[in-house]
Amino acid sequence: MESKYILKKSSVGTRVGGADFNYRAGRSVLRDTRVLMVEKGSSMQAYTHGPILYKFAVDDLASEVKKDGGWSKGSGLCPGGRIIQDVEKTGLRDQKDAGSTGILKRASSTPNPSLNGQLPGSYMHLDTRNPGKQAEPASNFKAAQGQQAPQAEKQPLPSSHIPVPRNRKPSGHADKEVMAATVLTSLSTSPLVLYPSSAPTVSDPANKTWKEVLSTSYSSSTSGNWSWDASDQSVPSTPSPPLSNDNSKSFLSSQSDDVSEDTTESTHFMFEDPIPRKRKNSMKVMFKCLWKNCEKVLSTSSGIQRHIRTVHLGRNTDSDYSDGEEDFYYTEVEVNMDSLTEGLSSLTPTSPTTTGPPPIFPPPLSDPSHSEHISMNGFQSHAPSLLSQSAPSTLCHIRTDHAYQGPVTHVRTVGVGEKRQPSVTPHTPVKNQALNTPAPKSTSGTRKPRGEAKKCRKVYGMEKRDMWCTACRWKKACQRFID
DNA sequence: CCTGCCGGGTC
DNA sequence: GACCCGGCAGG
Numbered sequence: 255m256e257s258k259y260i261l262k263k264s265s266v267g268t269r270v271g272g273a274d275f276n277y278r279a280g281r282s283v284l285r286d287t288r289v290l291m292v293e294k295g296s297s298m299q300a301y302t303h304g305p306i307l308y309k310f311a312v313d314d315l316a317s318e319v320k321k322d323g324g325w326s327k328g329s330g331l332c333p334g335g336r337i338i339q340d341v342e343k344t345g346l347r348d349q350k351d352a353g354s355t356g357i358l359k360r361a362s363s364t365p366n367p368s369l370n371g372q373l374p375g376s377y378m379h380l381d382t383r384n385p386g387k388q389a390e391p392a393s394n395f396k397a398a399q400g401q402q403a404p405q406a407e408k409q410p411l412p413s414s415h416i417p418v419p420r421n422r423k424p425s426g427h428a429d430k431e432v433m434a435a436t437v438l439t440s441l442s443t444s445p446l447v448l449y450p451s452s453a454p455t456v457s458d459p460a461n462k463t464w465k466e467v468l469s470t471s472y473s474s475s476t477s478g479n480w481s482w483d484a485s486d487q488s489v490p491s492t493p494s495p496p497l498s499n500d501n502s503k504s505f506l507s508s509q510s511d512d513v514s515e516d517t518t519e520s521t522h523f524m525f526e527d528p529i530p531r532k533r534k535n536s537m538k539v540m541f542k543c544l545w546k547n548c549e550k551v552l553s554t555s556s557g558i559q560r561h562i563r564t565v566h567l568g569r570n571t572d573s574d575y576s577d578g579e580e581d582f583y584y585t586e587v588e589v590n591m592d593s594l595t596e597g598l599s600s601l602t603p604t605s606p607t608t609t610g611p612p613p614i615f616p617p618p619l620s621d622p623s624h625s626e627h628i629s630m631n632g633f634q635s636h637a638p639s640l641l642s643q644s645a646p647s648t649l650c651h652i653r654t655d656h657a658y659q660g661p662v663t664h665v666r667t668v669g670v671g672e673k674r675q676p677s678v679t680p681h682t683p684v685k686n687q688a689l690n691t692p693a694p695k696s697t698s699g700t701r702k703p704r705g706e707a708k709k710c711r712k713v714y715g716m717e718k719r720d721m722w723c724t725a726c727r728w729k730k731a732c733q734r735f736i737d
Numbered sequence: 738c739c740t741g742c743c744g745g746g747t748c
Numbered sequence: 749g750a751c752c753c754g755g756c757a758g759g
Contacts, residue, residue: 709741709742724750728742728750729752729754730741739758739759740757741756742756742757743755744753744755745753748750
């Protein structure tokens, strides 16, 4: 009953969505069962891969339900569960048990609730996004056609066929393949379908399971063409697995948010809202090629299709004919123009590190001449003084020094002998000092680095406190042993 | 913890 | 302005 409801609600009817639904369900429940049913009009077509038979028929739904007899057994199962039963009846039980069944059980281990398609939805999305995965169903069809249940199960050959045209067989089932492709194509064009797929980790153990299954199936694939799919596993379940993360990041960064958002909506989308509603004003839809190592991004679907067709599929450039296969290799990408803009703008400013110093030593602006002048007096080059943070403060101290002790400072020059700019102080005109003083003070935030020179306190000790410079006595910056 | 010294207070 | 000191921060 419940399943029935679901099916109906999914508007399986004439719309591809129906197939979509089934597909999802199949994927979610059966995981790698790879069965896709496409229903067109009243006719029903069933594609099976290996042991599993995936049926999809709206018109006959009711009757089928009855026929199947109950969901009781798979009460926890959604359509997929029922499907399994069908399979069993079909006499493929053995295969089922050996292969997908286990998975199925895991997926459906929990009672109904989960069946509402949440998982299915996400899976579906994933499939649509991933060329390899998408291809899987198609290949399944083929396999199913041949009724090579056992082998098929063992050798999923997920994407080996679809991806490479040459593998296609002009068999009478071609139309079915095309149909499947069409279905997937239509699915792939829906942003909601695409993005939710990226629901990477979010999901659940089920998702994991699914991936595991995939990995298995892929690895066992006889076709080396799509070996990259296996590698894709390493790449979460992101929408654009074929692409290297780093690359896609830059471009899709703005998309990530949406992805996460959609993830939460996947369920909703599943059964109701096939129309993307999260599109933002600033969002621009682009089409990104998912072919491995290809990051072609075009603004039009036709463009990307052409690209795929000609570049990756090796189709005739002139021919506009499309069997929909290209759709497996590109995905819709929402580009947040604002984000992009921001990102670019953010690149222009110099690194933060460069911004720090200037403020700290503003003198260059207002006192460049001064500092230069000062340095001229005591040094060959002013660079050192500028570079030395102590320079300005030193001047400042000098001034205060005068305030505190006056000329005494001169003497200490010889003292420790470690002064870096001893000569500067004495000769620095008061005027300049006054000008310089403000700067360092303005940057009060920066505390003058502690000097290495011993101070009066250290030199004379507490016993001879009277010998300290007044500054030291007053707990001010030592004027005698300036750093 | 020691030390340097800033910031602020008092006289 | 001279003097003092609480308290912060680097080492």
